[in-house]
Amino acid sequence: MKKMLKGLRAALCVALPFIAQAPADAATPAATGAADQTLVQRGAYLAQLGDCAACHTAPKGKPFAGGLPMNTPMGRIYVTNITPDARTGIGGYTEADFARALREGVAKDGHNLYPAMPYPSYAKVDDDDVKALYAFFMHGVAPVQQANRESDIKWPLNMRWPLMFWNMAFLEKGAYRDKPGKDVAWNRGAYLVQGLGHCGSCHTPRGVAFQESALDESGSAFLSGALLDGWFASNLTGEHNAGLGRWSDEDLRTFLKTGANRHASAFGAMTSVINNSTQAMSDQDVAAVSTYLKSLPPVGGTGAAAYTYDPQATKVSLDRPANDAGARVYTAYCMHCHGVDGHGFAPMLAPLAGNPNVLAKDASSLINVTLNGTGDLVIDGVPSPFPMPGFAAVLDDQQIADVLSFVRAGWNNGAPAVGAAEVAKLRQSTQAGR
Known part of the structure; x- marks a missing residue:
């Protein structure tokens, strides 16, 4: 049962x-x-x-x-x-x-x-x-x-x-109604995010019956991040570390139009959203979405202190990679794109220092993108020149766990380590049928 x-x-x-x-x-x-x-x-x-x-x-x-x-x-x-x-x-x-x-x-x-x-x-x-x-x-x-x-779904699950x-x-029936006391841009952004944009479908946690835990900003879980199909859809609230708290309005607009900014790059299902949807939004609608999202209070954080960059300990490890398994993998496979300083070459090559996806409690997205890479961002018909490659055929589970633990601890990121069992589980689920 x-x-x-x-x-x-x-x-x-x-x-x-x-x-x-x-x-x-x-x-x-x-x-x-x-x-x-x-x-x-x-x-x-x-x-x-x-x-x-x-x-x-x-x-x-x-x-x-x-x-x-x-x-x-x-x-x-x-x-x-x-x-x-x-x-x-x-x-x-x-x-x-x-x-x-x-x-x-x-x-x-x-x-x-x-x-x-x-x-x-x-x-x-x-x-x-x-x-x-x-x-x-x-x-x-x-x-x-x-x-x-x-x-192929069999009875009785197909009923x-x-x-x-x-x-x-x-199901809450009824079209969106403007909220009193909010301006035109805020209400337009709320309408798009909650309605056609259906952002909560991925970014809001689900309950025991697979219902979204909240459908708008009146619920504390709304857009606080959620695990879905092997990816962790990011926190879109004002949380400082794993959310949008350090993103400016311009940062958010740039991400919606291009899929990358100085903080992060799109991957997984979000690549398709950028390619097929948000890059086509009018400047007015992009501004409205940004206005609404930037108004959301911080929810769902890690409980850690607000992130501040510190490269020193990481630099020492990279100077002596023989003493650190994660540093060995990083210097061999990651450093040429993401840098000794962890800043990458944003927006073309994503930073790792302070990246909200690195700081998130759930490491599923990091494991998934390391195993499988990500599809091309295609902006105005031009594919991105440096998509993330997959390393499933190159690195074993322990090596991926080591390098991601190194990244999540590096540059003062302070996120929990990754275990080889976590990598093995996602490898099995995401590589099936490939």
Whole structure:
């Protein structure tokens, strides 16, 4: 029973079909009437804010045609086609059908969607933006006839009806409403972060039923960082060490537009967010998001004193690497990019001294990126020249543990050491199927 409950919790995080396949004789609302191109263009921008392409476009696949495989503890699933094809996509959806799926997690045929489709966040999207998104998906996306693949998830974990009760407990219906006493920029930023941006889906811890522990700033856990799919999504509050407390407004805007700044570089799923979403945001919306995030009080810190840089002890270790296993690995594989001083060559090569990801309590992201590297940041069509390579085939578990422990202690970072067992666990989970 305990094992089944664990599996059920895991199933709730699966990004199963966003929209059900339309029947062959379905009406095609997309074919009726002339599209308002201004509305379609607006919807295209909103789809970028929602990062819809990241999940619904497979590598080398056609836009929004689905097919992206996702591994889960219960089996592999394939993301669905959300082009306006009437047979295999969402061409049979009316605007009301679309709105219900987007904001309530209920598909046209009445089946419930798993809450990894971030409808608890999209519930806050207002009617005008839903209309624009619908116009884009019906008139701005090319229809692709590509049948959806069935998942490998077996009964009873593939049952949907229990999600009705999940929605009753955790879904807060109703579009975002401006908060009194807050200015236009703050409210716009809150709307984007909590709604289309669905930042909390990754950056907010989950409860026992896989619900987000908080949906806005009124909850103390909101955006305080969370472990998800082998990565630790960073703390986005004003916490000084592992959060955004040392980031200026300009630092945050630069990161959202380029994926890198003087403090850190994007990796893991955040690379896709930068590539497909935030770099396309208007300067006004970037400023609004920064305004909102910078207003969040510090939460979820390590309890350590505020970080201050101190290179001396680390320099001594690097001068005598034979005496320190982590220093030996660092000098051989890391120092040429990240430097003796730990400052790297930001923003092209990430710093390690004071990097919020290095200072975080959970080292999962550091282990994962060391094992597997990260994809290219592609800004204005130009790939980053120095992506992080993976070392899974070069370094064993103990070597990776040693070098990450060295980095987390170095330059006064003061973060806990990493054990070889932690590395082995992530190696097994992230290398499976490669």
